[in-house]
Amino acid sequence: MKLGELHDKLILAARADAPDCGVPYAFEKRIMAGLASKQVEDLWTLWGAGLWRGAFASLLLSVGLSIWALQANGEQAQDLEATMFSAAEQLVDSWPDY
Amino acid sequence: MPQPNSVPLTLPYDAVSTVMEPADEDVISAVLRGETASFELLVNRYSPRLFATARRYARRESEVEDIVQEVWSKAFRKLRTFRGDAPFEHWLMRMAVRTCYDFLRNHQRSRETIISDLSDGETEWLDHFEAAPEQASETAEAARELIRRILDRLSPAARLVITLLEIEERSVKEIAALTGWSVPLVKVRAFRARAEMRRILKGLAREKYL
Known part of the structure; x- marks a missing residue:
């Protein structure tokens, strides 16, 4: 069998077999509905990703500060603690005495 | 008015x-x-x-x-x-x-299709081609089905290259732009794709006539 000729003949057969370009009924409506639901999904994904990023950054900050507080001398650690809790202390101080 | x-x-x-x-x-x-x-x-x-x-x-x-x-x-x-x-x-x-x-x-699993399971129409078309290659019609449904089966057997890269280069008759540059592959890579893949197709056709001929 002449394989070269068979190859050419079959390629011609494939060329003659042009695919149909028909679009299923209301396909565009399905696409638009899918995109709309994905957009809502994306908003939640963005919000979730933002929260995770925030949590990760907070964790890093607290770990970094803990390490610093352990390594630093007592006075600096006390200063940091005072700075961090100053707002809370002011709040407590501002409570009226009954 | x-x-x-x-x-x-x-x-x-x-x-x-x-x-x-x-x-x-x-x-x-x-x-x-x-x-x-x-x-x-x-x-x-x-x-x-x-x-x-x-x-x-x-x-x-x-x-x-x-x-x-x-x-x-x-x-x-x-x-x-x-x-x-x-x-x-x-x-x-x-x-x-x-x-x-x-x-x-x-979806590479589809490549497992056994090429030797030719339909009667495909066998008949191949017999016709063997007897008189120039008279075997390329518009026959059997020929179309046969090339579809052969394309299914090709590796993904080979199928893509054969489709774009030989069936859709696109240039190497166009294929490079469409696929994101470099021009030399398209040429290498085209060479390998033709070799892969020849191997399948050879296998088909061997299974049918030996």
């Missing part, structure tokens, strides 16, 4: 807008401004082309729909990256070809 079929000299704005379809660039700008509904115009305009492309690589209609849906989803997500230095259709077709290639890579 105007004739019923005569075209008025001036059309109201709404009438003009319904007659003249907005250009792709205008539609894309509108979508990027937040008018998501305008995207439907692009879907209507290019879906026939996408369906024809997807049907070259997938047989089942549900798979074809999944491919086209995936292309539109990617196009919508990446619309901001469309720079407009080439027509939108080219940008979309690149995405379509790459999605079809991903589909072929994820």
